[in-house]
Amino acid sequence: MKIIYIFPPLGHAGTQVRSMPLMPPVLEYLAGLTSRVRPDADIRLINANVERFEVDELCADVVGISILTHQSSWAYRTADRLRARGVKVMLGGPHPSVLPDEAKQHADSVVVGEAESVLATVLEDVERGEMQPFYHGQLLPVDGAAFPRRDLAPGYVFRSFFTSRGCPYDCKFCATPELHGHHMRYRPIEDVILDLGSCKHKMWFCTDADSWGPNVPRYTDLFREMATSLPGIHWVGETSIASVQHPMGEEMLRWARRSGLMQVWIGWESFSDATLREYGATPKMLDEREEALKKIRDNGIDVVLFIMLGARNESLDEYQRVLEMCDRLAVTPHPVMVVPYPGTAMHQELRQDTLHFGEWDYYDGMHSILTQQGGDNLAHEEALKQLWVDSFTWPRILRRLKALPFKGFPNAHIASGIVQAALRKAFLEFRALETAKGK
Incomplete structure (x- = not known):
């Protein structure tokens, strides 16, 4: 299974900030969590602040985008372009978690809340072609939390x-x-x-x-x-x-x-x-x-x-x-x-x-x-x-x-x-x- 996780630009209206010494934590953690539940997954991480890429050239079984509020316009436009080509999209993060119905207009699925309790089910449903509109994560204890994947995007100071x-x-x-x-x-x-x-x-x-x-x-x-x-x-x-x-x-x-x-x-x-x-x-x-x-x-x-x-x-x-x-x-x-x-x-x-x-x-x-x-x-x-x-x-x-x-x-x-x-x-x-x- 090929999975792409994207962190949108932090600048106003989807512009790159360019100065970013920290790898977006959510990307590394999602990669670590994914590797735990699907060790065979082919994972790509895209920090859209520093990496240039063509949305219309992305190919994956599913693309996940984690969204802060002011990133949502860029994220929704990107999700719409991906879905128009038949690429499955799941949205998550703070903004979709508090406004899931809005986010669902631009996604095949919305992960509401923390992903630990539902990610394995989401990926199983992707593989079967039966993605549910919403997956509601539970607040689980953080004992034994997955280690982030820090090998997929080298070059960051922090x-x-x-x-x-x-x-x-x-x-x-x-x-x-x-x-x-x-x-x-x-x-x-x-x-x-x-x-x-x-x-x-x-x-x-x-x-x-x-x-x-x-x-x-x-x-x-x-x-x-x-x-x-x-x-x-x-x-x-x-x-x-x-x-x-x-x-x-x-x-x-x-x-x-x-x-x-x-x-x-x-x-x-x-x-x-x-x-x-x-x-x-x-x-x-x-x-x-x-x-x-x-x-x-x-x-x-x-x-x-x-x-x-x-x-x-x-x-x-x-x-x-x-x-x-x-x-x-x-x-x-x-x-x-x-x-x-x-x-x-x-x-x-x-x-x-x-x-x-x-x-x-x-x-x-x-x-x-x-x-x-x-x-x-x-x-x-x-x-x-x-x-x-x-x-x-x-x-x-x-x-x-x-x-x-x-x-x-x-x-x-x-x-x-x-x-x-x-x-x-x-x-x-x-x-x-x-x-x-x-x-």
Whole structure:
């Protein structure tokens, strides 16, 4: 059986981002899961961000496309072209999982939710020519999860691993609890160690929703074992700030750095307490955010802050405030517009206040789609672009590198330099594309 898995372009309206040091985790994991249930399968992985290919030349028994919301237009067009030629298509991922009826208009089958419990059945049905319209995955324990196939797409700086699924928080802008459950499912520590040790790669990205989640003793044990069993690896992850304020937070951080953690991307969301309350994000922040941030950096770990702007009736002054606060804290911002994604509480709650509702090309984090007082949405988009320009000047990049504690040298400094340069490059490419389109 020949199977092709595709990850669509991340750029606006299906454009390639070109700067992508990380192999899309979903591709490698689907390949590993497929190899487990169908060892004889001939698998091809296509990251459409970096690989050029002709859709009309693809031949397979089935093509699977995993879709994020703003990728859906490109994915649907591609699926329609494949099906017009008689190629079977299955769609999955976050967007089809929360809008399966929409996705089914462009697919032979839609995999709703996680694939582990249904993929074997899907492929059996493909072979028999009896694909069902929907396959509903169950939230299974992640003990014994398949190892990703990391041999099918060489050349990436980072490879991925995971240690847990789920999220106990109820942020209105996030679909993770809807997709992966409100309760944490932990992968056994020995499985994580075996997975990371199964290949010689040294640079990793942890795909957990929170790389040091609410069970601080568990993560401390994990990092201690990683430091002991896997010397020489380096990794980056996404985290929240609350765990750092745990009584064991300092010990967890020390072992995290010793395990090779170079940098964390923190869901900071906003510098405004009122906006955090509106987003329902206060429980994952707790009280001493800046003190916790200082603890992370003092332990030699670099920080990037995810910050959402463009809340309803938010002042344009907030964009300059973000720049000033990040300058004061000497941290890297990753600013985006707030997006009411399908599957989130915000999606329905703000339906009447969302411009371009259901027009998924606008849900890319660079468009202001929540109504603003006076209709100043374009002004917000320009303010966001200016924030990107100002945030990633070379003098600011160098000042952040200089402010990193020597305890993290050289790994945190290398990670910070690479990521800041990559963010600068990605934005300049985005701006050049918009200029070419006459925007």
